Amino acid sequence: MEQDVTLKITDRDGVLHEVKAPTDMAMNLMEVVRSYELAPEGTIGVCGGMAMCASCQCYVKSDHELPEIGMDEDMMLAEAFHVQENSRLGCQIQITPEMNGLEVELAPES
Amino acid sequence: MITTHILIIGAGPTGLFTVFEAGLLKLRCHLIDALPQPGGQCSEIYPKKPIYDIPAYPEILAGDLTDKLMEQIKQFEPGFTLGERADTIEKQEDGSFVVTTNKGTQHKAPIVAIAGGLGSFEPRKPPIPNIASFEDKGVEYMIREPELYRDKDVVIAGGGDSALDWSIFLTDVAKSVTLVHRRNEFRGALDSVDRVQELKNEGKINLITPAEVKGIVGKNHVEGVIISKKDEEDYTLKTDHFIPLFGLAPKLGPIANWGLEIEKNAIKVNNALDYQTNIPGIYAIGDVNTYPGKLKLILCGFHEATLMCQSAFQRIFPDKKYVMKYTTVGGVDGFDGTRKEAPKAVVKKIE
Numbered sequence: 001m002e003q004d005v006t007l008k009i010t011d012r013d014g015v016l017h018e019v020k021a022p023t024d025m026a027m028n029l030m031e032v033v034r035s036y037e038l039a040p041e042g043t044i045g046v047c048g049g050m051a052m053c054a055s056c057q058c059y060v061k062s063d064h065e066l067p068e069i070g071m072d073e074d075m076m077l078a079e080a081f082h083v084q085e086n087s088r089l090g091c092q093i094q095i096t097p098e099m100n101g102l103e104v105e106l107a108p109e110s
Numbered sequence: 111m112i113t114t115h116i117l118i119i120g121a122g123p124t125g126l127f128t129v130f131e132a133g134l135l136k137l138r139c140h141l142i143d144a145l146p147q148p149g150g151q152c153s154e155i156y157p158k159k160p161i162y163d164i165p166a167y168p169e170i171l172a173g174d175l176t177d178k179l180m181e182q183i184k185q186f187e188p189g190f191t192l193g194e195r196a197d198t199i200e201k202q203e204d205g206s207f208v209v210t211t212n213k214g215t216q217h218k219a220p221i222v223a224i225a226g227g228l229g230s231f232e233p234r235k236p237p238i239p240n241i242a243s244f245e246d247k248g249v250e251y252m253i254r255e256p257e258l259y260r261d262k263d264v265v266i267a268g269g270g271d272s273a274l275d276w277s278i279f280l281t282d283v284a285k286s287v288t289l290v291h292r293r294n295e296f297r298g299a300l301d302s303v304d305r306v307q308e309l310k311n312e313g314k315i316n317l318i319t320p321a322e323v324k325g326i327v328g329k330n331h332v333e334g335v336i337i338s339k340k341d342e343e344d345y346t347l348k349t350d351h352f353i354p355l356f357g358l359a360p361k362l363g364p365i366a367n368w369g370l371e372i373e374k375n376a377i378k379v380n381n382a383l384d385y386q387t388n389i390p391g392i393y394a395i396g397d398v399n400t401y402p403g404k405l406k407l408i409l410c411g412f413h414e415a416t417l418m419c420q421s422a423f424q425r426i427f428p429d430k431k432y433v434m435k436y437t438t439v440g441g442v443d444g445f446d447g448t449r450k451e452a453p454k455a456v457v458k459k460i461e
Contacts (some may be wrong), residue, residue, distance in 0.1 A: 022364060040374060040375060041374040041375050042228060042229075042362065042374065042375030042376065042377065046154070046228060046359065046360060047151075048153055050155070050159065051157065051358060053155070054127070055359075069271055075269070075295070075297040077269060078269050078291070078292050078293040078295070078297070079269050079292070079357065080236070080355050081236055081237050081356075082237060083292075105427055108237075110234065110237060
């Protein structure tokens with residue numbers, strides 16, 4: 001499908017997956033990871049995407065312009081573990097055409 | 111020993127609604143939950159957030175859903191063991207089960223319904239390499255007994271309500287209170303943030319931000335923590351206790367060792383029939399179970415609970431005849447002696 005973008009996602013075991021994600025299904029990055037089962041159910045998206053658990057934390061490796069960090073996401077990242085400068089919550093990153101080629105790595109489970 | 115017909119593990123929406131469906135069949139229920147209040151995730155994670163897919167409620171707050179369910183099941187007098195985690199299960203000779211909590215409370219029932227959601231909520235532990243060896247030796251993830259900190263030096267880490275509230279509380283108990291947070295901003299209730307500011311100004315709370323506890327030092331007990339502050343060299347702060355308060359996260363926990371078939375962090379059940387697990391008499395309903403096509407939705411949990419209760423009834427009373435009755439027809443007879451019923455039709459002659 002034309003609307004698909006390609007994402008490069010490194011899972012928690014360090015394995016790189018190149019996956020296609022639709023831009024017309026209102027999906028976020030956490031949901032893409034779940035739909036491809038790149039992390040076991042129950043270890044990602046625990047709160048369902050409310051920026052309230054940080055189980056979908058990831059490190060952004062490419063220099064794509066992403067939506068700004070919202071208040072909820074910022075406060076959650078302030079209490080999450082393994083946080084780095086390039087940490088984001090996958091559930092707060094909606095998949096848009098601009099994200100084609102985005103590279104991310106899933107943060108360790110905690 | 112607490113005895114009941116259906117022992118429900120988990121007091122979230124699915125577990126609570128089970129009490130209603132069981133009550134219609136005159137079966138009594140008792141619920142165990144690791145959290146101190148009923149409601150599960152709805153109360154713990156998102157009480158103020160709206161849900162839009164509860165049938166007949168165009169919008170309802172998760173906390174209100176819990177309150178409504180509690181109201182709906184009230185007349186069936188459910189028992190609760192709250193703040194305790196179901197740890198072990200033992201099958202008895204008579205076919206019933208005894209479930210024991212981490213605090214030793216024992217429950218006996220012919221039917222166990224696991225409605226455990228994503229698992230029991232456990233404190234999130236910071237990834238400090240040697241932290242496990244100091245647990246209960248100066249590291250506590252939750253405050254059970256404030257007197258433990260009387261005249262002690264205490265370091266609290268975290269930026270939410272519990273970190274703020276306990277810091278405030280312990281200023282009256284401990285010798286010193288230090289609060290460490292990675293940001294200058296806190297997300298707790300505004301009152302608490304203001305109070306911590308006051309106590310800091312008065313010199314009663316030592317606030318270290320933005321900073322992190324990176325390590326723990328001590329021989330057999332915590333003697334200090336290593337504080338890492340941006341653009342400064344790490345240093346050791348002397349303390350008797352380190353209390354990381356980073357909220358709770360659900361873990362499947364001991365249920366995973368009950369001999370149940372687990373797939374994708376969930377319990378496999380027979381969805382063609384009654385949501386029973388591979389162990390007869392043990393059912394799994396709501397978010398904790400899995401089957402082909404499973405959706406983790408509250409409304410699906412309600413459905414699963416309803417079918418499960420019918421099967422439970424047949425297991426407990428194999429020879430009793432029963433047909434399902436609409437509540438509109440049969441009314442609702444509570445164990446507390448109350449009765450709800452549809453008003454009788456009024457018949458009046460026209461002269």
